[in-house]
Amino acid sequence: MSAALLRIEGMTKRFGGFTALDTVSVDIMPGERFGLIGPNGSGKTTLIHCISGALRPSAGTVRFEGEDVTGLPAHKRTRKGIARSFQIPRPFKSMTVRENLAVALDFASLDHGLSAGEQTEHVMAILTRMGLAAKVDALASSLSQVELRRMELARAMAARPKLLISDEAMAGLSSSEVDEVLDLLLKLSADGITIIMIEHIMHAVMRFSSRVMCLDAGKIVAIGEPKAVMENKRVQEAYLGA
Amino acid sequence: MHTSKGLAFWLSCAAFLLAMLGLTLVTGNEYPFFAGYVILQFIVLATAWNILGGYAGYVNFGTSAFFGIGVYIAIMLFKALGAPIVVQIAGAALAGAVLGFAVGLLTLRMQGIFFSIATIAVTIIIETCITNWKFVGGAAGIQLQRPPVTAPFDSYVKMLFFVQAALVVIAVAVARYVQGSWIGRGLQALRDDELAAECTGVPTLRLKLLACCLSGALMSAAGAPSAMYLQFANPESAFNLNYSVSALAMALIGGTAHWVGPILGAILLGVTQQVLTVTISSEVNVLILGLMLVLFVVGAPAGLIGLLRFPRRRLPADKGGGP
Numbered sequence: 001m002s003a004a005l006l007r008i009e010g011m012t013k014r015f016g017g018f019t020a021l022d023t024v025s026v027d028i029m030p031g032e033r034f035g036l037i038g039p040n041g042s043g044k045t046t047l048i049h050c051i052s053g054a055l056r057p058s059a060g061t062v063r064f065e066g067e068d069v070t071g072l073p074a075h076k077r078t079r080k081g082i083a084r085s086f087q088i089p090r091p092f093k094s095m096t097v098r099e100n101l102a103v104a105l106d107f108a109s110l111d112h113g114l115s116a117g118e119q120t121e122h123v124m125a126i127l128t129r130m131g132l133a134a135k136v137d138a139l140a141s142s143l144s145q146v147e148l149r150r151m152e153l154a155r156a157m158a159a160r161p162k163l164l165i166s167d168e169a170m171a172g173l174s175s176s177e178v179d180e181v182l183d184l185l186l187k188l189s190a191d192g193i194t195i196i197m198i199e200h201i202m203h204a205v206m207r208f209s210s211r212v213m214c215l216d217a218g219k220i221v222a223i224g225e226p227k228a229v230m231e232n233k234r235v236q237e238a239y240l241g242a
Numbered sequence: 243m244h245t246s247k248g249l250a251f252w253l254s255c256a257a258f259l260l261a262m263l264g265l266t267l268v269t270g271n272e273y274p275f276f277a278g279y280v281i282l283q284f285i286v287l288a289t290a291w292n293i294l295g296g297y298a299g300y301v302n303f304g305t306s307a308f309f310g311i312g313v314y315i316a317i318m319l320f321k322a323l324g325a326p327i328v329v330q331i332a333g334a335a336l337a338g339a340v341l342g343f344a345v346g347l348l349t350l351r352m353q354g355i356f357f358s359i360a361t362i363a364v365t366i367i368i369e370t371c372i373t374n375w376k377f378v379g380g381a382a383g384i385q386l387q388r389p390p391v392t393a394p395f396d397s398y399v400k401m402l403f404f405v406q407a408a409l410v411v412i413a414v415a416v417a418r419y420v421q422g423s424w425i426g427r428g429l430q431a432l433r434d435d436e437l438a439a440e441c442t443g444v445p446t447l448r449l450k451l452l453a454c455c456l457s458g459a460l461m462s463a464a465g466a467p468s469a470m471y472l473q474f475a476n477p478e479s480a481f482n483l484n485y486s487v488s489a490l491a492m493a494l495i496g497g498t499a500h501w502v503g504p505i506l507g508a509i510l511l512g513v514t515q516q517v518l519t520v521t522i523s524s525e526v527n528v529l530i531l532g533l534m535l536v537l538f539v540v541g542a543p544a545g546l547i548g549l550l551r552f553p554r555r556r557l558p559a560d561k562g563g564g565p
Contacts, residue, residue, distance in 0.1 A: 052441055053440075053441075054437055054440070054441065073440070073445070073447075074437075074440040074441050075440050075441075075442075075443045075444055075445045075446070076445075078440075078441055078442060078443040079443050083441070083442075084441055086437075086438065086441075090435045090437065090438035091434075091435070091438070092430065092431045092434040092435060092438065092439070093434055093435075094430060094433075094434050094499075095430065095431070095434065099427065102427060103427055103428070103431045103439070103442050103443075103444065104442045104443060106424045106427060106428070107424070107428060107442060107443035107444045107445070108442055108443025109443075155442060156442075159442060159443055
């Protein structure tokens, strides 16, 4: 078995007396399509906040490509190749779509030296893949919900990630839109990007994931083949209530 | 296209400085320079304020702390070493940058309103320290004898006027550079959404500290010539909250999205204040300032540049601006 791209060991996060994550350990392999499920409040978003550096864990370590990144601020982790989208889109709303991506190009991939022409080329290549090319000069604040989700993924892609964490990129979308975003993620995966997908939409999780992990109350309930996890009794209890 | 714009900018700067120099040489009366100095000083303060307050969205109420530090560093250097005005300004700028770094490190981890409150506290702390420092005059203030004026100027006020004009050019050039560079884009990103910026690779704390240092250095530099201008300084006037309120109001009224905004705001408010001071009374100033601020916040939230539709430079502006 090859070395893990991302290794999480004994990850615990407490908010006061509330334990949101309780000694979670998991390895994510290069190229994996990893589905993360669990009921609301089970600690999914807390886990990816800890991976991306938005939150510091109370205990435990995060290793990325063998290197301990637990103490690094979020922007350094992004530069090492961990990019994410947000559950509720967080665009730079005073900027155009182009400028949103330029932030990632300037700061995450550290391409300060790119000429305006090269930058435009990069931006357009990503936007074309994401189906947003027509909106390149639109203000982020004028985008629709599905466009915002796409722009979030495009911005994450502009950071040239090795690991992309998609936090409920499909929530609130119509079923055809869900399929669109899903196809995008599958395409990115085919390019060799490792993806962690948090999702509530089960058919999307089933179609996408090569492995699924279910969290409940901050603990791993089940992990493994998507089908096996879905049929797991404790997973069903967690979702339906015991 | 960028280079031709840059050339136009620097040519305008040179023309501005030459014009100011020319004015000091041909005009005999000192009063226009006495009044003009204040307006130039406010252009520097508003421009400096905007680097942190406008670009990064961190509202700084501590302009007077930086201004006052500039005044007193200049006094200290002058009294202790007899330092010339250029050295006073450089020393003040350095002190302002250090203060900016220190205040930034202590407070910029706080977001939004907490930062603003902390900057007020800093003003009070520093003012209290100066008030109790005998060497620079303490609470009673200090009288200063101007050194002889250097050629080609025939009066000290005219020379200070020109010095402040040079500071305007420096401040505006710095603001313009920041706005157009990756620093400006990073600041804009963190103003829009700090967490998203951080997760997009923007080193938010470092950029905020940089903005705070630059802004602080320019504010203190603007204060440095003030002691010689009035030939007197006391803590109450050097740390007057009026500087904080004016700098903020001028930037907001002018518009914070573009470096031209604070210049327009400072000229509009500065000229109005000078005219009112002469025609009615200096107390009416503050009232007018408040009224204009309310008017603009309600009627033109993007400021004068919003009203005039001054285009913010889009990246690369090949298809024009927004929708």
